[in-house]
Amino acid sequence: MENVKNVSPFAGGQFNTLAQSGTAPITKLKDKPPITVKGSGTELSNSRAMRNRSKKKTITQKLILCLIDVAIKKGEQERIQAYWNTWHCQNRIYSSGGRVYGKYCKNRFCPVCCGIRKAEIINNYLPAIQKWKAPHFVTLTLKAVPANQLKKRIIDMFIAFRKIIDKFRKWHTKGKSIKLAGVKSLECNFNPVKKTYNPHFHIITPDKATANLLMQEWCKYWGYGITNKSGQDIREVNDPEKCLIEIIKYFSKIFTAPDMIKKPEKKVAPVIYVSAIDNIIWAMKGRRIFDRFGFDLPAKPKIKGGKALITTQYDEWIHSPKQTDWINAEDSDQLLTGYVLTSELMAILDNNINTDLE
Numbered sequence: 001m002e003n004v005k006n007v008s009p010f011a012g013g014q015f016n017t018l019a020q021s022g023t024a025p026i027t028k029l030k031d032k033p034p035i036t037v038k039g040s041g042t043e044l045s046n047s048r049a050m051r052n053r054s055k056k057k058t059i060t061q062k063l064i065l066c067l068i069d070v071a072i073k074k075g076e077q078e079r080i081q082a083y084w085n086t087w088h089c090q091n092r093i094y095s096s097g098g099r100v101y102g103k104y105c106k107n108r109f110c111p112v113c114c115g116i117r118k119a120e121i122i123n124n125y126l127p128a129i130q131k132w133k134a135p136h137f138v139t140l141t142l143k144a145v146p147a148n149q150l151k152k153r154i155i156d157m158f159i160a161f162r163k164i165i166d167k168f169r170k171w172h173t174k175g176k177s178i179k180l181a182g183v184k185s186l187e188c189n190f191n192p193v194k195k196t197y198n199p200h201f202h203i204i205t206p207d208k209a210t211a212n213l214l215m216q217e218w219c220k221y222w223g224y225g226i227t228n229k230s231g232q233d234i235r236e237v238n239d240p241e242k243c244l245i246e247i248i249k250y251f252s253k254i255f256t257a258p259d260m261i262k263k264p265e266k267k268v269a270p271v272i273y274v275s276a277i278d279n280i281i282w283a284m285k286g287r288r289i290f291d292r293f294g295f296d297l298p299a300k301p302k303i304k305g306g307k308a309l310i311t312t313q314y315d316e317w318i319h320s321p322k323q324t325d326w327i328n329a330e331d332s333d334q335l336l337t338g339y340v341l342t343s344e345l346m347a348i349l350d351n352n353i354n355t356d357l358e
Contacts, residue, residue, distance in 0.1 A: 031312045038308050041099030054339035056111040058324040062349045066274040070355055086110040096314035109281045118248050126241055135237040136211035140218045141200035142227045147358055150197045151283040164217045165293050181206055181294025185247040190276035192258055202247035251289050252280045275358040
């Protein structure tokens with residue numbers, strides 16, 4: 001990809017450096033027609049975060065256009081509009097006072113919005129999890145199903161988990177059981193070889209006893225015709241933050257190995273199976289992907305700020321799929337983040353997207 005020399009002074013962390021050193025002037029924004037920005041915005045000096053957002057935006061726009069094509073093939077008008085909303089997410093943003101502002105679609109299948117949601121979850125839940133003496137990571141799963149059974153399977157999984165929690169909550173109040181507590185996240189994988197879907201729960205529990213009890217009750221509830229102990233997983237958590245990040249990444253993996261073989265010596269370029277992602281998105285509609293059970297978070301004081309702000313000192317930026325970055329509306333040679341799409345990711349987005357209906 002062609003390198004662009006003129007990059008915003010905010011890119012690469014230069015904004016923060018210049019502000020501290022005072023060795024170079026920062027261009028003063030000119031007065032413009034007033035606009036209203038909402039929220040607290042994002043720090044422009046965090047170059048890594050801004051470039052990562054450019055990467056997510058690039059993947060999102062390519063993925064969403066393919067999802068729209070799939071939705072058209074399936075005749076799903078509701079999905080088409082939802083996908084277009086995500087395509088427009090953060091297309092136009094504004095920088096002012098060292099921060100960037102823009103509108104978010106808030107769709108769970110938007111990688112840009114997922115990144116923001118992930119940060120919020122970490123801030124809210126990590127302090128509580130770090131206080132657990134012996135946290136364990138649990139995976140609860142069932143046999144994979146074809147696409148036409150996926151939605152029902154997910155519904156049944158939520159019902160089963162709720163019944164298990166309710167059962168032991170009642171037993172705990174009677175002094176007959178330990179209290180079940182933890183955080184839970186739903187994820188679903190697609191097997192392109194067998195054309196099947198594997199929805200499963202990732203859970204972090206405060207201790208091993210809770211983890212074992214959940215696994216035993218899960219297998220007992222379903223019976224060994226649908227699940228078994230060998231299909232589940234329990235492991236000790238050594239790094240609570242890393243583990244929490246792992247379970248809230250995405251509701252589904254965007255990139256999948258086409259042969260489902262994970263061998264270091266056999267590096268195969270991943271494929272994006274768009275129709276399968278579409279099936280997973282809508283099978284999960286209306287479901288809370290991440291949730292807690294058995295404990296409450298401490299009340300947090302209300303933080304002032306984040307209100308609507310009217311400003312005349314700003315720069316306007318418009319996202320360019322071609323440049324994989326935001327371009328200054330008044331100077332098309334100036335880019336916001338300086339992100340450059342790698343040749344590997346470019347090849348995947350150009351050649352490894354499968355839109356066959358699954």
